Amino acid sequence: MEVAPKLNWIDTHCHAYANAFAEDREAAVERAFEAGVERILLPNIDAASVQPLLDLVAAYPERCFPMMGLHPCHVEENWEAECVSILGALDAEPCIAVGEIGMDLFRGKETRLAQIEAFHCQIGWALERDLPVVLHVREAFEDTFAVLDQYTSTSLRGVFHCFTGGQEEAQKIADYGSFCFGLGGVTTFKKAGMEAVIPLIPEDRIILETDSPYLAPVPHRGKRNEPAYTVLVGQRVADVLERPLAEVAAFSTANAERLFRLPVHSPSVS
Numbered sequence: 634m635e636v637a638p639k640l641n642w643i644d645t646h647c648h649a650y651a652n653a654f655a656e657d658r659e660a661a662v663e664r665a666f667e668a669g670v671e672r673i674l675l676p677n678i679d680a681a682s683v684q685p686l687l688d689l690v691a692a693y694p695e696r697c698f699p700m701m702g703l704h705p706c707h708v709e710e711n712w713e714a715e716c717v718s719i720l721g722a723l724d725a726e727p728c729i730a731v732g733e734i735g736m737d738l739f740r741g742k743e744t745r746l747a748q749i750e751a752f753h754c755q756i757g758w759a760l761e762r763d764l765p766v767v768l769h770v771r772e773a774f775e776d777t778f779a780v781l782d783q784y785t786s787t788s789l790r791g792v793f794h795c796f797t798g799g800q801e802e803a804q805k806i807a808d809y810g811s812f813c814f815g816l817g818g819v820t821t822f823k824k825a826g827m828e829a830v831i832p833l834i835p836e837d838r839i840i841l842e843t844d845s846p847y848l849a850p851v852p853h854r855g856k857r858n859e860p861a862y863t864v865l866v867g868q869r870v871a872d873v874l875e876r877p878l879a880e881v882a883a884f885s886t887a888n889a890e891r892l893f894r895l896p897v898h899s900p901s902v903s
Contacts, residue, residue, distance in 0.1 A: 640669045640864075640882035642841065643672045643890075644670050644843050644845070645815060646674060646733070648682075648846060649661060649689060649859075650682065650689045654846065658689070661845075662693060662696075664859065664861040669882075672697075673696065673698070674697075674893065676700045678703070678706075679703060679715060680718045687722070690726075698893070700728055700729060700732040701726070701732075702766075702767065703755065704734070705741060705751070712747060716751070730764050731762075731766050731767070732767025732768070732769075735777060736769070737773060739773075756780070760784075760787055767791060767815075768793050774802050788811075791812055791892075792815045793806055793814055793815060795842070795844055797827070806838075813840050814834050814838050816870060818843065818844065818850035818866060821854070827873070828873045831870060831873045832874060839885055840892065842863070843858050845859050849862060850862050867882055
């Protein structure tokens with residue numbers, strides 16, 4: 634009997650270097666490879682996470698890829714000083730993006746102005762290096778759009794990670810023409826209402842993610858997320874779009890390869 638080929642997935646946003654994986658990091662990464670998630674993209678969050686992230690990249694060359702950025706929830710009074718080491722790593726390593734950066738007014742209303750300043754600063758990094766930005770947006774679409782509207786005449790490109798907006802936000806992002814939508818575990822939550830939004834997203838703008846160890850998809854909701862669950866997100870997108878799973882794997886992977894300028898052909902799972 635002929636065995637169907639394993640599908641090729643990319644987890645475009647995963648914190649597998651985090652302490653939540655301290656006891657079984659290697660096993661979790663290997664489970665991802667076995668599930669067909671051949672590449673894992675790693676966003677940085679602050680200066681302290683730089684080395685653990687790079688250690689994971691070194692352990693899995695050509696399979697794990699680094700980004701560098703200061704997460705908006707870590708923008709504090711000394712954010713400029715913290716960015717010195719992050720920027721150093723950005724220039725010392727073969728980073729694929731500046732991220733994760735952006736705005737979070739759920740946890741950080743008191744640092745709103747500093748977040749905007751840090752956002753502009755790191756967009757500058759991306760433009761200077763021709764890299765995409767990976768955006769964290771939580772209860773902050775208005776401020777995020779106000780910042781991005783200032784760059785519409787530039788080559789800025791990127792992804793709205795963990796997109797949970799509605800139809801209006803989806804249309805605004807689509808109109809930029811250079812941003813993808815990162816779809817993750819939230820797409821499987823009944824109350825999220827993403828089944829009404831996903832069909833409005835252009836197919837060539839959909840990429841998949843887990844945001845591990847956070848926001849695990851159904852049926853693992855409430856538990857630790859891991860990169861192997863990218864396949865569950867893909868299945869949810871396939872169900873909503875009424876498309877074969879293989880097609881979702883193909884176009885989401887191609888979109889991620891294009892945005893992050895990854896090699897088109899991934900290595901074979903050993």
